[in-house]
Amino acid sequence: MNTVKPMIQFTNVSKSFGDFEAIRGVSLDIPEGSFTTFLGPSGCGKTTLMRLIAGFYEPDAGDIYIEGNRVNGLPAFKRNTPLVFQEYALFPHMTVYENISYGLKLQKPSRQEAKDKVGTMLSMFGLQGLQDRLPRELSGGQQQRVAFARALIMGQKVLLMDEPLSNLDAKMRVEVRNELRELQQRLGITAIFVTHDQDEALSVSDRIAVFNKGRISQVGDPWDIYFKPESKFVADFVGTANFIDGEVVAEEKDDLVVKCGDALLRVHRSKYPYRAGERVTLVIRPECISINENPVAGDNVWNGEIQRSSFLGRMIRYWVDASPFQLIVDDSSPIVRGYLQGNVCLTVDKHKIHLLPFEK
Numbered sequence: 001m002n003t004v005k006p007m008i009q010f011t012n013v014s015k016s017f018g019d020f021e022a023i024r025g026v027s028l029d030i031p032e033g034s035f036t037t038f039l040g041p042s043g044c045g046k047t048t049l050m051r052l053i054a055g056f057y058e059p060d061a062g063d064i065y066i067e068g069n070r071v072n073g074l075p076a077f078k079r080n081t082p083l084v085f086q087e088y089a090l091f092p093h094m095t096v097y098e099n100i101s102y103g104l105k106l107q108k109p110s111r112q113e114a115k116d117k118v119g120t121m122l123s124m125f126g127l128q129g130l131q132d133r134l135p136r137e138l139s140g141g142q143q144q145r146v147a148f149a150r151a152l153i154m155g156q157k158v159l160l161m162d163e164p165l166s167n168l169d170a171k172m173r174v175e176v177r178n179e180l181r182e183l184q185q186r187l188g189i190t191a192i193f194v195t196h197d198q199d200e201a202l203s204v205s206d207r208i209a210v211f212n213k214g215r216i217s218q219v220g221d222p223w224d225i226y227f228k229p230e231s232k233f234v235a236d237f238v239g240t241a242n243f244i245d246g247e248v249v250a251e252e253k254d255d256l257v258v259k260c261g262d263a264l265l266r267v268h269r270s271k272y273p274y275r276a277g278e279r280v281t282l283v284i285r286p287e288c289i290s291i292n293e294n295p296v297a298g299d300n301v302w303n304g305e306i307q308r309s310s311f312l313g314r315m316i317r318y319w320v321d322a323s324p325f326q327l328i329v330d331d332s333s334p335i336v337r338g339y340l341q342g343n344v345c346l347t348v349d350k351h352k353i354h355l356l357p358f359e360k
């Protein structure tokens with residue numbers, strides 16, 4: 001991915017509203033043809049950065065490039081970066097056909113050219129037969145598809161989407177996001193997507209930029225963001241994580257031995273730079289801990305007592321008191337064992353523990 005030339009580049013971009021710095025010195029390359037997601041909690045600057053690309057805001061400092069051209073000061077309508085919102089923003093009094101063809105007006109195509117182009121968009125988005133309907137006669141998913149078709153009819157290479165699926169129900173949301181991903185890959189467009197839904201971000205993106213308070217905490221592919229977070233913030237925001245503080249007490253050939261409270265845990269060394277005497281934080285995803293009814297022998301074993309549990313269909317989540325640690329554990333095969341109760345034995349494979357430098 002690094003060898004692909006950037007479609008959009010930010011170099012040291014900042015943007016304030018009054019005294020409040022919403023974007024703080026952000027530098028980021030967005031590769032051509034990629035699906036990049038801006039993920040982060042509410043108010044961290046995702047929409048602001050998106051609007052800076054679209055030209056709705058101007059940066060106070062830094063530069064923005066689209067296809068290698070500096071676009072600071074270039075009005076929004078000259079940027080060719082359509083933005084789709086969660087409110088579909090369709091013209092309510094216009095039919096699907098009129099809504100989709102609206103963007104073509106500037107090109108002044110012949111009636112037949114317009115018909116052909118709209119026809120292509122209708123079939124691309126599965127909207128055949130709906131061209132004469134008004135937006136209010138469509139479902140939410142269909143309205144959102146019309147908004148995408150309208151955004152892309154001019155053959156744009158970039159599509160900006162600000163929480164475009166938020167108004168859809170859970171099933172439709174998954175359906176539309178999968179369609180969107182398939183289409184983005186087929187057309188080779190550069191898509192930028194804003195969401196605070198981690199599952200959505202992990203499932204559709206080539207790259208995720210995790211935002212925190214106007215800065216980007218980490219950029220990476222979904223796998224690394226989930227399994228190799230570079231900070232507690234990222235580990236905690238993307239999914240659920242158990243954090244255990246400890247100190248490296250031995251460096252062995254394959255493993256580091258970490259003392260956490262009374263327990264000694266073995267962590268595969270991987271590429272971790274940590275040395276004996278250093279404090280570290282272990283990050284363990286709930287699904288990486290196995291929960292057993294009977295005692296288990298070996299490394300990385302804790303005894304604990306289940307405090308509470310929650311059935312989530314595909315798994316049972318347990319909160320386990322493994323004093324001095326409180327651990328969250330997911331059992332992904334509830335149908336086999338049903339609910340567990342009382343005392344349990346927890347084990348974690350040394351390859352499934354991620355290490356971070358200790359943060360106060």
Ligand SMILES: Nc1ncnc2c1ncn2[C@@H]1O[C@H](COP(=O)(O)OP(=O)(O)OP(=O)(O)O)[C@@H](O)[C@H]1O
Pocket residue numbers: 017022040041042043044045046047048049196
């Ligand atoms: N036009 C504006 N005037 C003043 N403050 C603004 C303006 N736009 C955004 N902000 C502030 O800048 C910060 C970042 O806002 P932004 O909309 O970019 O966040 P976000 O990450 O997209 O949040 P959300 O997920 O809730 O949409 C917020 O604190 C917001 O209140």
